[in-house]
Amino acid sequence: MAELKINVEFSGGMELLFKNIRKHTLAIPAQSKVNPSGPATLQDLIFYLRDNLMTEKKDLFVDKDTVRPGILVLINNVDWELCDELEYQLEDKDEIVFISTLHGG
């Protein structure tokens, strides 16, 4: 089964939800689970992370079918809002960053 190599990075404290590891290299199925007739999307990646890399506090990452408020997502250093957000089709070697917005000072 074809897989995509995806580089995931957590920043701004998100890494605390993922065993304190900031950088992960994942091999995820190229075929979407959310929409089985199509290619894997960013939403597939979010569900993959939730289901495979988290054991608890999942609600601090995912809210319903997307990331919770306060998390920004970067696709190859571009705001996901400029790249179709959840529908973005993953490509091999994509670099995805999940960053928690900070409020301290």
Place this chain on the structure above:
Amino acid sequence: MAELKINVEFSGGMELLFKNIRKHTLAIPAQSKVNPSGPATLQDLIFYLRDNLMTEKKDLFVDKDTVRPGILVLINNVDWELCDELEYQLEDKDEIVFISTLHGG
């Protein structure tokens, strides 16, 4: 004649030698001039910049067949010392930075 698209950036004051413009996108011949049987190298790029983008003070950029002392060269964000230096074979869309080392404080 085949050409390579090369992104060149000058930093640390080097841009003063190139009309105060930091970022240049160049189309340079894919064939080497220095070594006509081979592909274009970083040395070809240096000579191209000297011959096509400079009108004076060329000695502040080039010293004999390489850049003058005090200039660091980055090939896709990596020290050129780790990439064959002058012999590096240019690739399409390469990003080359010439940076003058600063001494002020």
Place this chain on the structure above:
Amino acid sequence: SFKKVDALSKEEILRFEQLKLRNTTILVVGAGGLGAPAILYLGANGVGRLGIADPDTVAVNNLHRQVIHTEASTDTSKAESAMRAVHAIDSTCEVVTYPFALTSENALEIIREYDIVIDATDNIGARYLLSDACVLANKPLVSGSALRMDGQLTVYHHNNGPCYRCLHPVPPPIDTVSKCVESGVLGVIPGVIGTLQALEAIKVAVGLHNDDPSFLIFSGLTTPMFRTMKLRGRKKDCIACGDNPSLTDLIDYAEFCGTADSDKSQDLFLL
């Protein structure tokens, strides 16, 4: 050896624009870890009028981050203490202090007196308050934040870029919100961001902040330490800065963010 050039360098423009900076007024909200270097560098670099707002007093256990204050200023107003630090460097700098909290009641009136606002606060309610107020008063907002070894920097409501609400229409769940915990916070982290806030404000003041919207992400312990993210523009459907804004006045931000019960904001799980 006179040298002709085809164009002025950006640096030369900047020099000629010193006059612009002298005629610019900047309000720094927060004289803590971020505000300390921002205030120091803006005050020392010839800003026309510098406003400093902070309701708190100087505490010794914060001095490792808030390097504008001194042991001798303990228990005095942070805003006043910051003013003294600026005047020690440049006695001619015009400083106005606001030794109280900016609120939905007073923020607009104060912000309207300034050309640029710097968000150097430490809580999410203040961040929505300042963003909304800057949209309503039509002022650019140079926003910085820091926690543990991470920092973030962006300029809101400038050059058709987004406001804070364009990025965050809904506040995060209260479990994920926290104020800065003092222990383990290195002073240099807010120091880096606060210094960059001063730089961004100066660039805005002199008209050299013309790039597309971006978001700077700083992680002190990783390589590379800095990452620049290309950011969305102003959202047409934003309730604050959109084409048909429904937000026409400031609101109750503690209620909006769910931080009214301050016990919750002390939760140990910090994001």
Place this chain on the structure above:
Amino acid sequence: SFKKVDALSKEEILRFEQLKLRNTTILVVGAGGLGAPAILYLGANGVGRLGIADPDTVAVNNLHRQVIHTEASTDTSKAESAMRAVHAIDSTCEVVTYPFALTSENALEIIREYDIVIDATDNIGARYLLSDACVLANKPLVSGSALRMDGQLTVYHHNNGPCYRCLHPVPPPIDTVSKCVESGVLGVIPGVIGTLQALEAIKVAVGLHNDDPSFLIFSGLTTPMFRTMKLRGRKKDCIACGDNPSLTDLIDYAEFCGTADSDKSQDLFLL
């Protein structure tokens, strides 16, 4: 809500390592634009002993960059003035001042007293001097530089990384060398680099600076503002830090760099 973790976060390690910082001695060479924030943050953050070396006296026209000094300290030693600023924030910090120039004669002896050296100088001769001295004394060197709107940062002679000579075996032509020209230099540019120097020194002190050699490039007016370059390692044929070093003592750096004739270093064409 107790939460088990699989590993300590880097931040927790850092906290436990505060003791390491307390037992570390750091020498800052230069109390100017770079040294000001580096000294301030290191002094405020619990370094065991802080050395400050600078031969100059405080000048009012430098205060916009050298924000550690005050109008009241004009014409007094910069090293002493910087010490007073640190003591105002933390009266318990142990500071040693060297109100004179480090030279080939005295540098090694002074540097041997410290664990880490910060190069916050403003000329190329000093940069070779400090690099050679740090190699001979086997100390890591946190080097920063700034000019106009640009800055650079790297850690030399650490973790099998290069020394200054590995990068620059030959000094640049004298036409391209200059001291910092005051006009048009925004104080925030060296402020950003100096603050980052304090951070890098703290990371070295507590053992969290373990990444491959890199070189941080800062351009205040471009987007992105920061670029991180992967740097060569120690060069086996380096005359200072190589496998068979021929440099066994400090040399005459003004002669080596051709800067002995100081008129030349005032050349208007600055690179």
